[in-house]
Amino acid sequence: MINIDVGLFLAHLIVTDNKIDIKTNNILMDYLKDEGDIRPEEFQQINDVIENNDDARPLDQVLRRLSDESSSEVKEIAMAIGLALCLHKGFLSTTEVAFFKSSRKVLGIEAPRFNLLKAEVKLEFDETAIASLAMEQRRHKLIQQGYILPLKRLIDKYDSDERLTGHSDAMMKNEEYASAISHSREIGKGDMVFARPLLHEHIEELHNLRTAVDQLTSNLKKVRNHDSDATRSLIDASKNLQSQVHGIVQERERDTESFLENIENAADYFTISFLGKTKAGKSTLHAVLSGKGKDAIGVGRQRTTRNNRVYTWQGLRIIDTPGIGAPHGESDEDIAKSVLDESDLICYVLKNDSVQEKEFEFLSLIKKRNKPILILLNVKTNLDSSARRRRFLRDPDDIYEREDEKSIKGHLNRIREYARKHYANDTFEIIPVHLYASLLSQDKTIPESERHALFDGSRLAHFESAIRQSIVSQGHIRKSQTILNGCLNPILDTEKSLNHHLDVFEKISENFDRFHLDSTQKFETMKQKYIRRIRQAIDEEFLKVEEQISHFSHSNYDVSKSLIESRWEDLLEEIGLERRLAASLESIQLEYTGEVQDLLSEMMENMRFAKLLLRQNFSYDSSAMFDFRRMFGYLSAGLGVAAAVALLFSGPVGWGLTAAALVVGGVKFLFKSKKQKIQDAITSLSAELKKVTAKHNQDTKDQVEAVFLEAHDKISNETFAFQRGMMSTLKDNIKILSDSLDSMKVQQDRLNKAYAYRLMTAYAPDEQVEYGLDQSKIDALIDRVERDFGKSITIHARDGMEASRLDHLSNVIQEDVKVRNIQ
Structure with missing residues (x-):
C-alpha cells in the first residue's frame, strides 16, 4: 500500500x-x-x-x-x-x-x-x-x-x-543547562499567552480594515444617481483604491499568521539559526554538533539542500540555512525572513579566507528584525595530511595568535569595522574556530589522543561555551526578545505599509482639493473662451455671405422667386458656407476637446502619482479611475457641429425667403421710373437678404452655443461630481487607515511595556520569577516606553536599575537599554 x-x-x-x-x-x-x-x-x-x-x-x-x-x-x-x-x-x-x-x-x-x-x-x-x-x-x-x-x-x-552526542552532549547535558532551558521555556509560554491575543487582535484589525474599505464601494453603489457616469467612474476609482488596501492587508494578514506560527513552533526551544555564505562551514558545524561526522556534510557538493534544516536536541533547536548567495537559492531577504522571527540567536558564519564587506550587508536585514548575533569565524587550513596535522597539533594556538598580515586579529578588526557600518554596533562576540579540526576529532580512524588534541585545538569548546552561556544566563531574556519584542515586527511592518498608503492618500487628497478649486475656475474660463470663439467663427463665415449680397441683388433683382432661390442656393454652395462653417467649428471642437483632455489628464496624474508612490505590484490602470471614453462621448455627441449646422440650412434657399419680401412697392411701383424701379428692387432684395442672413447668423450662434453649453456643462458637472466623490472617498479611506493605525499603536504600546517589564525583572531571584504576565503589574511598574527600534529602548519606570545590569542587558539584546525613573 x-x-x-x-x-x-x-x-x-x-x-x-x-x-x-x-x-x-x-x-x-x-x-x-x-x-x-x-x-x-x-x-x-x-x-x-x-x-x-x-x-x-x-x-x-x-x-x-x-x-x-x-x-x-x-x-x-x-x-x-x-x-x-x-x-x-x-x-x-x-x-x-x-x-x-x-x-x-x-x-x-x-x-x-x-x-x-x-x-x-x-x-x-x-x-x-x-x-x-x-x-x-x-x-x-x-x-x-x-x-x-x-x-x-x-x-x-x-x-x-532526542539528544546531542559527544563533547556537545556533555557540554549541554547538566542540571544548570536543563534548569535554564526549563526557565526559558516557561518564560516563553507566559510571553506567548500575553502576545498571542494581541497578534490575533492585529489580524482581526486587518480584517476589519478590509471590510471597512469594502463598505465604501458598497455605499457608493447605493447612491440615488447610480446611473451617473461620474458615479460609475467613482465606483471604479474606489475599487482601485480598495484593491491597493486589499493587497497590503492580505499580505500583512498572511505574514502575521506565518510569524505567529513560527514563534509557536519555536516557543519550546532555544533556537539558534546558522547563516552565512555557501561553504562557510555551517554544515560542518552541524556535523560536529550532531556527532554525525563527515557523512552529514555532503562532501563535494555545492550545498546539501535548498531548504532550511531544523535540528532539535535537549531543548536546543538549530536551523541551518542553505547559504546566502547559493545558486538557485532564494534571495537573501527571503532566507532571512524564513528564519529570523523564530530565532533567539543568529550565528553568522564567516571563513577567514573571504572576509569581504559584501558579506556584512546581510547584517542590516538581521538588525531590522532586531535580532542579536554571534559571529563564528571559521579558520580554514588543510589538515588532511599527517604532516600538516602534526604541525597543527604542535602549536594549535599559533593560527589564533599570530600577528602577520593574514592573522586572525586582522580579520577581527575588519569584521568589527564592517559590522558597525551594517549592524549599527559591534557589541557581539566573535569566536574563531577551526571547524575542520573539530570534525576530524570525530574520525575514529585517527588515534584517540590526537582526536582529543584536535578538538581542543579547534576551540569549538569556546563556541559551545558561548551557546551555553546564551542559554544559561541569557536564555530567558532572549526568549522575551524573540516573542514580545519580535511580535512588534509584523505590527510595525503593517504600520509602515499603511502609513505609506496613508501618506499617498493624503497627498492625493490635498491635490484633489486644490485641483477642484482650480478646475472650477478653468472650466468657467474655458466656457467663456469657447463661446467667444464659436460666435467669432460663425460671424466670420456669415460675413463672407453678407459681402456677396449686393452683387447678388444687382444680378437677380428682376428674376422670379424660384430662380432667386435656386441662384442663392448655388451661391451658398459656391461660397461653401455650410462646409466652411462646419470645418471651422470642428476645429474649435478639437481644440476644446484637447484642452479638456489636458485638464482631465492633469487630474489623472494624481492617480499615476499614487501608482508611483505606492510601489506595489497590483494590477493598476489609473485611466479606469475616470472614464475618458464616457467624457469624450459627450463631446462627439454634443459638438457634432456639421450635423447641427446642416439642420439650420433647410428649405429651398435655406432661409425661407417669402414671396411678399420679393414684391417690392405695391401700387406705387407703377408710377416710378424704370431706373428707380430697378434700384428699389435691388435695395429691397439686399435688405431682405441681409435681414435673413443676420437672423440666421444669430440663430446659428444660439443653437451651436446651446449644443456646446450642454456638452460643456455635462463634462464639467460630471468632472466636479467625480472630484467631490473622490475627495470624499479619499477622506473616508484616510479616516479608516488612521483609525486602524491608532489601534495598532495600542498593540505596540502593550507589547513594548510587557517587553520592558521582562527586562526590568530579568534579574529577579528564582523565588520571585513570574512566568505569567499581569497587565496591572506591568502598568504599575512601566509608565511608557520609547523606541528607536533596533538601536535603543528607553524605559520610563517607577523603579530604577543598576548601571552594570543595564550594560549587561544592552550587550545581551544588542540594543542600548536606558531606564528613566519617573518618581
Missing part, C-alpha cells in the same frame, strides 16, 4: 514550508523503509524532493499519478499518514493546512471525509482514547491495518532519544 507515490507525497508534505525538520525527516525515512513497499533506488527520488534538487518530481505530478493510479483506500492512507506526521506536534501549520486542502481536492477526498480522517488520527495519538477503543474493540480501520501505530511508535522513540 505504501508505494513510491505515497512516499513522494509525504516527502513534499514535510518540506512544504521550505524547512526540513531533521527528526521528522528521519522518522519518515525509517517508516518508509520499515513499512513501505519502496525499492532502494526509489529512495533517491524521495531524497530529491526533500533536498529540493533539480530532478525532484513536482507535487502536481505526484498528485496526478496518485490520483490516477491509486485506489481510494491508498489515497486515504497517504492522507492519514501525512496527518499523523504533522499532528504529532499538536497542530497543523498554515502551510500544512494549505497543502492538505489543495491535495485532497486533486485526490477527490471531500472535506467531511478529510475532517473525519483528521479527527481519527488525532484520536490515535491520544493514549486514553486508544486504550478505550482497544477495550471496546472498535479501533479505527487504519489502526487495524497497522499503518498509524508503527508511525506513532517511531515518533515516541525519536522523542525519547
Whole structure:
C-alpha cells in the first residue's frame, strides 16, 4: 500500500514550508523503509524532493499519478499518514493546512471525509482514547491495518532519544543547562499567552480594515444617481483604491499568521539559526554538533539542500540555512525572513579566507528584525595530511595568535569595522574556530589522543561555551526578545505599509482639493473662451455671405422667386458656407476637446502619482479611475457641429425667403421710373437678404452655443461630481487607515511595556520569577516606553536599575537599554 507515490507525497508534505525538520525527516525515512513497499533506488527520488534538487518530481505530478493510479483506500492512507506526521506536534501549520486542502481536492477526498480522517488520527495519538477503543474493540480501520501505530511508535522513540552526542552532549547535558532551558521555556509560554491575543487582535484589525474599505464601494453603489457616469467612474476609482488596501492587508494578514506560527513552533526551544555564505562551514558545524561526522556534510557538493534544516536536541533547536548567495537559492531577504522571527540567536558564519564587506550587508536585514548575533569565524587550513596535522597539533594556538598580515586579529578588526557600518554596533562576540579540526576529532580512524588534541585545538569548546552561556544566563531574556519584542515586527511592518498608503492618500487628497478649486475656475474660463470663439467663427463665415449680397441683388433683382432661390442656393454652395462653417467649428471642437483632455489628464496624474508612490505590484490602470471614453462621448455627441449646422440650412434657399419680401412697392411701383424701379428692387432684395442672413447668423450662434453649453456643462458637472466623490472617498479611506493605525499603536504600546517589564525583572531571584504576565503589574511598574527600534529602548519606570545590569542587558539584546525613573 505504501508505494513510491505515497512516499513522494509525504516527502513534499514535510518540506512544504521550505524547512526540513531533521527528526521528522528521519522518522519518515525509517517508516518508509520499515513499512513501505519502496525499492532502494526509489529512495533517491524521495531524497530529491526533500533536498529540493533539480530532478525532484513536482507535487502536481505526484498528485496526478496518485490520483490516477491509486485506489481510494491508498489515497486515504497517504492522507492519514501525512496527518499523523504533522499532528504529532499538536497542530497543523498554515502551510500544512494549505497543502492538505489543495491535495485532497486533486485526490477527490471531500472535506467531511478529510475532517473525519483528521479527527481519527488525532484520536490515535491520544493514549486514553486508544486504550478505550482497544477495550471496546472498535479501533479505527487504519489502526487495524497497522499503518498509524508503527508511525506513532517511531515518533515516541525519536522523542525519547532526542539528544546531542559527544563533547556537545556533555557540554549541554547538566542540571544548570536543563534548569535554564526549563526557565526559558516557561518564560516563553507566559510571553506567548500575553502576545498571542494581541497578534490575533492585529489580524482581526486587518480584517476589519478590509471590510471597512469594502463598505465604501458598497455605499457608493447605493447612491440615488447610480446611473451617473461620474458615479460609475467613482465606483471604479474606489475599487482601485480598495484593491491597493486589499493587497497590503492580505499580505500583512498572511505574514502575521506565518510569524505567529513560527514563534509557536519555536516557543519550546532555544533556537539558534546558522547563516552565512555557501561553504562557510555551517554544515560542518552541524556535523560536529550532531556527532554525525563527515557523512552529514555532503562532501563535494555545492550545498546539501535548498531548504532550511531544523535540528532539535535537549531543548536546543538549530536551523541551518542553505547559504546566502547559493545558486538557485532564494534571495537573501527571503532566507532571512524564513528564519529570523523564530530565532533567539543568529550565528553568522564567516571563513577567514573571504572576509569581504559584501558579506556584512546581510547584517542590516538581521538588525531590522532586531535580532542579536554571534559571529563564528571559521579558520580554514588543510589538515588532511599527517604532516600538516602534526604541525597543527604542535602549536594549535599559533593560527589564533599570530600577528602577520593574514592573522586572525586582522580579520577581527575588519569584521568589527564592517559590522558597525551594517549592524549599527559591534557589541557581539566573535569566536574563531577551526571547524575542520573539530570534525576530524570525530574520525575514529585517527588515534584517540590526537582526536582529543584536535578538538581542543579547534576551540569549538569556546563556541559551545558561548551557546551555553546564551542559554544559561541569557536564555530567558532572549526568549522575551524573540516573542514580545519580535511580535512588534509584523505590527510595525503593517504600520509602515499603511502609513505609506496613508501618506499617498493624503497627498492625493490635498491635490484633489486644490485641483477642484482650480478646475472650477478653468472650466468657467474655458466656457467663456469657447463661446467667444464659436460666435467669432460663425460671424466670420456669415460675413463672407453678407459681402456677396449686393452683387447678388444687382444680378437677380428682376428674376422670379424660384430662380432667386435656386441662384442663392448655388451661391451658398459656391461660397461653401455650410462646409466652411462646419470645418471651422470642428476645429474649435478639437481644440476644446484637447484642452479638456489636458485638464482631465492633469487630474489623472494624481492617480499615476499614487501608482508611483505606492510601489506595489497590483494590477493598476489609473485611466479606469475616470472614464475618458464616457467624457469624450459627450463631446462627439454634443459638438457634432456639421450635423447641427446642416439642420439650420433647410428649405429651398435655406432661409425661407417669402414671396411678399420679393414684391417690392405695391401700387406705387407703377408710377416710378424704370431706373428707380430697378434700384428699389435691388435695395429691397439686399435688405431682405441681409435681414435673413443676420437672423440666421444669430440663430446659428444660439443653437451651436446651446449644443456646446450642454456638452460643456455635462463634462464639467460630471468632472466636479467625480472630484467631490473622490475627495470624499479619499477622506473616508484616510479616516479608516488612521483609525486602524491608532489601534495598532495600542498593540505596540502593550507589547513594548510587557517587553520592558521582562527586562526590568530579568534579574529577579528564582523565588520571585513570574512566568505569567499581569497587565496591572506591568502598568504599575512601566509608565511608557520609547523606541528607536533596533538601536535603543528607553524605559520610563517607577523603579530604577543598576548601571552594570543595564550594560549587561544592552550587550545581551544588542540594543542600548536606558531606564528613566519617573518618581
